[in-house]
Amino acid sequence: MEILRGISVTAGVAIGEAVILDAEEYRIPHRTVPEQAAEREVERLRAAIAVSIEELERQAQWMNTHFGRDAANVFTWHVGVLSDSKLQGGIESLIVDKAYSAAYATSTVMRSYQRRFLQMSDPLLVERIRDVQDIERRLLRNILGDAREDLAHLTRPAILIAHDLTPTQTARLADTLVIGVALDVGGSTSHTAILLRSWGKPSVIGLGDVSTRVSGGDTVVIDAANQLVLSDPDRPTLESYRRQEASFGRLMDEWESLRAMAAVTGDNVAIRLMSNIEFPHEAKASVEQGADGVGLYRTEFLFLHPDGPPGEEAQYQAYRAAIAGAAGRPITIRTFDLGADKYTQEKRYEQERNPMLGLRSIRYSLANVGMFKTQLRAILRASVEGDVRLMFPLLVSLMEFRQAKMTLHDAMEDLEEQGIPFRRDIPVGMMLETPAAAIQVKEFCREVDFLSIGTNDLLQYLLAVDRGNEQVSRFYDSSHPALIRVLRDVIRIAGRSQVECSLCGEMAGQPLYTLLLLGLGLRVFSMAPANIPEVKKLIRLAKISHAQRVARRALTFETARQVTNYLREETRKVLPEDPF
Amino acid sequence: MPGPPSEIREVTVTNAEGVHARPVMRLVDVASAFASRITVANVSGTGEELDGKSAMSLMLLDAPKGSVLRIRAWGEDAAEAVDAMVRLIENGFSDPSA
Numbered sequence: 001m002e003i004l005r006g007i008s009v010t011a012g013v014a015i016g017e018a019v020i021l022d023a024e025e026y027r028i029p030h031r032t033v034p035e036q037a038a039e040r041e042v043e044r045l046r047a048a049i050a051v052s053i054e055e056l057e058r059q060a061q062w063m064n065t066h067f068g069r070d071a072a073n074v075f076t077w078h079v080g081v082l083s084d085s086k087l088q089g090g091i092e093s094l095i096v097d098k099a100y101s102a103a104y105a106t107s108t109v110m111r112s113y114q115r116r117f118l119q120m121s122d123p124l125l126v127e128r129i130r131d132v133q134d135i136e137r138r139l140l141r142n143i144l145g146d147a148r149e150d151l152a153h154l155t156r157p158a159i160l161i162a163h164d165l166t167p168t169q170t171a172r173l174a175d176t177l178v179i180g181v182a183l184d185v186g187g188s189t190s191h192t193a194i195l196l197r198s199w200g201k202p203s204v205i206g207l208g209d210v211s212t213r214v215s216g217g218d219t220v221v222i223d224a225a226n227q228l229v230l231s232d233p234d235r236p237t238l239e240s241y242r243r244q245e246a247s248f249g250r251l252m253d254e255w256e257s258l259r260a261m262a263a264v265t266g267d268n269v270a271i272r273l274m275s276n277i278e279f280p281h282e283a284k285a286s287v288e289q290g291a292d293g294v295g296l297y298r299t300e301f302l303f304l305h306p307d308g309p310p311g312e313e314a315q316y317q318a319y320r321a322a323i324a325g326a327a328g329r330p331i332t333i334r335t336f337d338l339g340a341d342k343y344t345q346e347k348r349y350e351q352e353r354n355p356m357l358g359l360r361s362i363r364y365s366l367a368n369v370g371m372f373k374t375q376l377r378a379i380l381r382a383s384v385e386g387d388v389r390l391m392f393p394l395l396v397s398l399m400e401f402r403q404a405k406m407t408l409h410d411a412m413e414d415l416e417e418q419g420i421p422f423r424r425d426i427p428v429g430m431m432l433e434t435p436a437a438a439i440q441v442k443e444f445c446r447e448v449d450f451l452s453i454g455t456n457d458l459l460q461y462l463l464a465v466d467r468g469n470e471q472v473s474r475f476y477d478s479s480h481p482a483l484i485r486v487l488r489d490v491i492r493i494a495g496r497s498q499v500e501c502s503l504c505g506e507m508a509g510q511p512l513y514t515l516l517l518l519g520l521g522l523r524v525f526s527m528a529p530a531n532i533p534e535v536k537k538l539i540r541l542a543k544i545s546h547a548q549r550v551a552r553r554a555l556t557f558e559t560a561r562q563v564t565n566y567l568r569e570e571t572r573k574v575l576p577e578d579p580f
Numbered sequence: 581m582p583g584p585p586s587e588i589r590e591v592t593v594t595n596a597e598g599v600h601a602r603p604v605m606r607l608v609d610v611a612s613a614f615a616s617r618i619t620v621a622n623v624s625g626t627g628e629e630l631d632g633k634s635a636m637s638l639m640l641l642d643a644p645k646g647s648v649l650r651i652r653a654w655g656e657d658a659a660e661a662v663d664a665m666v667r668l669i670e671n672g673f674s675d676p677s678a
Contacts, residue, residue, distance in 0.1 A: 077601035080608055080635030087636045113636060120642045121625075124600065128639060131601075 002214075002231045003473055006182070006207035007278055007301065008224040009193045011530025013245045014159060014180030014202040015238070018220045018231070020211060021151065021162040021169075031104040031215030033095075041095045041102040045088070048102070048142035053082050055138070078135055103143045104215075110136035151176045159220045163211045170195040180222040182210045182229045193279065193301075204229050225530045226506055248530075258533045259290040265518070267543040273536055274330075274526035276504055280318045283325030286529040290536070293329035293387070295526025296452065296504040297322055299375070300336045309371060315378035323386035332389040332452065332526075333379050334431065335372070335404075339364045356466060361394035366403055376411040380422035388423065391452060393431040398443055401430060431504075433457035438486045445497035452526065453490060455505025459483055478507050479563035484516070484554060491521045502526050512567050514538045515574065519551025541574050586616070586658035590623065590650045591665075595672035598644035603673040608635050610664050616655025618665065623648040632665065 020031065033041055056075050064072040081087060087109065094105035110132055117129045151160065151169075154177040163184045170192050173181070181196060181203040196203040202224040214220060214231045221230040221241045230237065263271040274295025275286035283294050302310045302318055310318070323331055339360025352358035365372040379390055392404045405428060415422050432438060433454030444451065455478065460466065462483055465476045487503075494501035502524035507513045509531030517525065518539070525535060550570045557563045593599060599607075611618045611632035618632030624647040630637040632651070643649060649669060653661045668674065 073602055076605050077635060077639070080605045084608075084633075084635045084637075086631050086634040113640075116640055120640075122598065122642055122644055125639070125642055128601075 001233050001237065004182075004207045004210050004213065004229045004231075006204040006210075006227055006229060008227045008528065009196045009203045009205060009279070010200055011224050011528065012202040012222075012248050013224070013241055014222040015241055015245055016157050016159040016179050016220065018161050018214045018216055018218045019151075019154065019158045019178075020214065020216045021160060021165075031101060031217075032099045033101045035099050038096050038099060041100075041105075042092050044143055045091060045095065045102040045106065045139075048106075048139050049082050049088065051142045052135075052138050053079055055142075056082070078131065078138075081132075081135055082139075103140055106139050106143060107136060110139075151178060154178065159222060161211050161214050161220070165192050165196075170199065173199050173201075180220075180224075181205075182207055182214070182220065182222060184209055184211050197279070197281075225509065225528050227528075254533055254537065258536050261290075261536070261540065263292070263536045263539050265539055265542050265544055265547075267545060269523070269544050271518070271539050272502075272524045273532050273539075274332075274502065274504075274524065275529045275532065276526055277322070277529070280321035281325060282529065283322040283331060284327070285325075286532075287325065287327055287329055289529055289532065291329075291529060291532055294322065294326050294331040295502055295524065296391075297331060297333045298337065299333060300338050303336065303338060312374045312378045315375060316381050319379055319382035319388075320385055323382055323388055326386055328386060330387040330389060332391050332429070332450075334391045334393055335362070335375055335379075336365055337361045337393040356460070362392050362400055362404060363394070365392075366400065366407070369407060372404075372407055373411050373414075376408050377415060380408075380411055380415055380426065381420060383423040383426045384421050389427040389429060389450065391429045391431060391450075393454070394433055394457065395430045395444070396434050396436045398440070398447065401444065401447060429500075431457075432490060433461075433505075435462050435486070438490055441490050441493045442497065445494055445499045448499060450500040450502070451490075451494055453487065453501065453503040453505065455483065455487075455503060455507045458486070458505070462486065477560040477564075478510070478513065479560040479567070481555075481557060481560065481563060484520075484563065487517070487522075488520050488551070488555060495521055500524065509535060511535055511538050511575070512564070512571060515542055515547045515550045515570055516554050516567055518542060518544060519547035519549070519554075538571070538575055546570075546574075583654070585652040585654050587653045587662040588650065589662050589666050590648055591669045593643050593645055593647045593649060593669060596645055598647065599638070599641045599649075601639070604635055604638045604641075606668060606673045607638055607665065608633055610668050611661065614653070614655070614657050614661035614664070616653040616658045616661045618651065618653045618661055620665070621650045621652075623650050 056079050060072040060075045091105045091109045094100045094108060095102060100108065114129045114132050117126055117132060120126050152175055157177045157179045159180040159182065160178045161182050165183060180201055183205040184207055185205065193205060202222040204222055204224055204227055207229055210229055218231050219233065219238070221233050221238065223230065223241065233241065263273045265271065272292045274293050275282070275291040276296040276298070277283055277286060277294055278298050278301040286294065302315060319333060339355060339358060359367060382388065392401065395401050408428065412422065412424060427449035429450035429452060430437070430444060430448045431454045432441065432451045434457070437444060438458065459476060459478060463475060463480060465472050491501055501522070503517060503522055504526035507517070508525040509527030511534050514535050527535065554563050554566060557566065595603065607620070619629040620632050620638060620641060621627050621629045622641045622643045625642050630640060632638065651662045651665045
C-alpha cells in the first residue's frame with residue numbers, strides 16, 4: 001500500500017482500477033505483466049521493432065525519390081537505433097527481470113536516453129531528444145496496436161492517472177467511464193482543476209509522482225475528502241473505503257435536508273461549521289451547501305501555476321472572488337504555505353535534506369519579503385469587500401508573528417500612501433500547528449486576534465512522523481493521547497484569553513472526533529466541504545454534557561488504540577447506523 | 581570490461597560537424613563488421629566508454645570537431661577493428677566536404 005498526499009478538487013471516494021495516460025495520449029494499459037507473459041511481451045517488442053524498421057525504410061525510400069538522399073538520411077539513424085541490439089537488450093531485460101510490459105519497458109528506456117541527451121553540451125545533440133521521442137512513439141504505436149485506446153473506449157469504470165491533463169482532455173471526461181482522477185501536477189492551469197470540479201467526480205491533483213508510482217491495473221482509492229490517493233490498499237483499508245463510498249452516496253441524499261439546518265447540538269449550543277477551500281469559487285459552493293463561512297482558504301494553490309508566482313492583480317482578483325463567494329460570511333485567508341510537500345511544481349531552490357523542517361510556510365514567506373508583501377497587499381485591498389481575516393501559518397515563535405505583522409504594517413503604509421482603500425482593523429490570527437506554539441499558546445494569545453489549530457502538521461511534529469512515508473505512517477494517529485492533551489490545553493487557554501479558537505485539520509471533519517472536540521470546548525470546526533453534512537448530523541444529535549464526559553474519559557487513556565475504541569463506541573451511541 | 585583491451589588508440593575528430601547522426605551510423609557499420617568488442621570514449625568529454633556497435637550509445641559521445649576519442653577493442657581482430665575505426669574518423673567519416 002502506498003499513500004500519496006495532494007490537493008483535492010472535489011469530494012468523495014472513488015475506488016477502481018488505474019489506467020495511466022502518458023503525455024502523448026498513449027494509454028499504456030499495464031506497466032507490469034505476469035512473469036509467464038514475459039516471453040509474449042518480448043515477442044511483441046521484436047515484432048514492433050521489425051515493423052518500425054520496415055516503415056522507416058519505406059519512408060526513407062519515398063523521401064529519397066521525392067526529396068533526395070540528404071532528406072532520407074534523417075531516418076538512417078532511426079533505423080540504426082531500432083537495429084541496435086544493445087538497446088533492444090536493455091528493453092528486453094526490463095521485461096524479463098522486472099516483468100515490465102513491452103510498452104512500459106520501451107518507454108522507460110527511451111526516456112532514460114532522452115534525459116541523457118538533455119545533458120549534452122552540444123545544442124544540436126539536445127535536439128536529438130526529438131528523434132528519440134519520435135522513435136519511442138513509433139515503437140509504442142506498433143507495440144500497442146489496436147490496444148492503444150482512447151479513454152472514450154474504456155469498457156469498465158477506471159481511475160485515470162496522468163502527469164497532467166489538458167483542459168480539452170478534462171472536458172471530455174464526462175463522456176468516459178472514468179470515475180476518479182489523480183494527477184502529478186497541481187493542474188497545469190487552474191482551468192484543469194476547475195474543469196475537474198465541474199465534472200464532479202473524486203479528484204486529487206498535485207501528487208508529485210503518482211503517475212510513476214501507480215501501474216495500470218493497480219487498485220487505486222481516491223480519498224478526495226482527505227486529499228489522499230492510495231495504491232494497492234490492504235484489505236481492511238479497502239473495505240473501510242468501500243463502506244465510505246457507499247455512505248457518501250447516502251450522505252449526498254441527506255445533504256439536501258441538512259443544508260438549511262443549523263449546526264446546533266441537541267442541548268442547544270450553536271456550533272460554527274466552516275469550510276476549507278483551495279479555489280476561490282469553492283467559497284460560494286461551500287456556503288451554498290451550508291458552511292457558515294470559510295475557515296481556511298489555502299492560497300498557495302494560486303502558486304501551482306506554470307507561469308510562476310501570481311502577480312498582485314491576479315491575487316487580488318482571486319481573493320475578491322472568494323470573498324464575494326462567502327457572501328458576507330467570515331472568510332479566513334491564510335498566507336502562502338509553500339515549501340515542503342506543497343511546492344511541488346517548480347523546485348526552484350535547492351532540494352532540502354529535510355523539507356518538513358526546512359524553509360517552508362511562514363519562514364519561506366519571511367525569507368521572500370517581496371513576494372510576501374505582494375500577497376499581503378492583495379489581501380488588504382480585497383479586505384474591504386467582506387468579513388476577511390488574515391492568518392499566518394506554521395508559527396514557531398512570537399518573533400515570527402511580530403515580523404509578519406511588521407510586513408503587514410509596511411504593506412498597509414504603502415497602500416495608505418497610494419490612497420488605496422483597505423481594512424486597517426483586519427483581524428490577524430495564526431495557525432497553531434507546531435509544538436512550540438502550543439506550549440507558548442498563552443503568550444501568543446496576547447498578540448493574536450484568533451487562532452486555528454492545524455492538527456495535520458501539529459500531529460506530525462508532535463509524533464515525529466511523516467505520514468507520507470509508508471514505513472511510519474501507521475504511527476500517525478490523531479487519537480494519540482499527547483495530541484488530545486495538547487488540544488485540551490490550547491482550547492482551554494484560548495478560551496480563558498477570550499481568543500477565538502477553531503480547528504481546521506482533518507480531525508475537524510472526522511466524525512470519530514466530533515464528540516471529543518465538542519467536549520474539549522471547540523465551537524468552530526473548519527473542514528473540507530464534503531465532510532460538513534456528516535459532522536453536522538452528528539452535532540445535531542449530540543449533547544454537550546455527554547461530549548464533556550467523553551472528553552474527560554478520553555483524557556484518561558494511555559494509548560491511542562484505547563482512545564479510538566472508546567470514541568467509536570460513544571459515537572455509535574449517538575449515531576448508531578454509521579460505520580465509524 | 582573483461583581483461584585489458586588488445587588494442588587502444590586515440591584519434592581527433594576532424595570533420596566540421598563532429599560525431600552526429602551520419603558519422604555515428606558510419607562508425608556502427610564499420611564496428612559491426614568485426615567480431616571484437618569495441619568501445620569509443622570521448623576523452624575530451626565525459627570519458628564514458630560507449631559501445632561502438634550501438635547507434636544509440638554512440639550518439640551520446642557528444643563529440644564536436646577537435647574532440648579526442650579513445651578507441652579500444654577486445655578480440656582476435658582487435659587491431660584491424662581499431663585501425664578501421666581510426667581511419668574512418670581521421671578521414672572525416674569519408675565526408676567528401678571534409
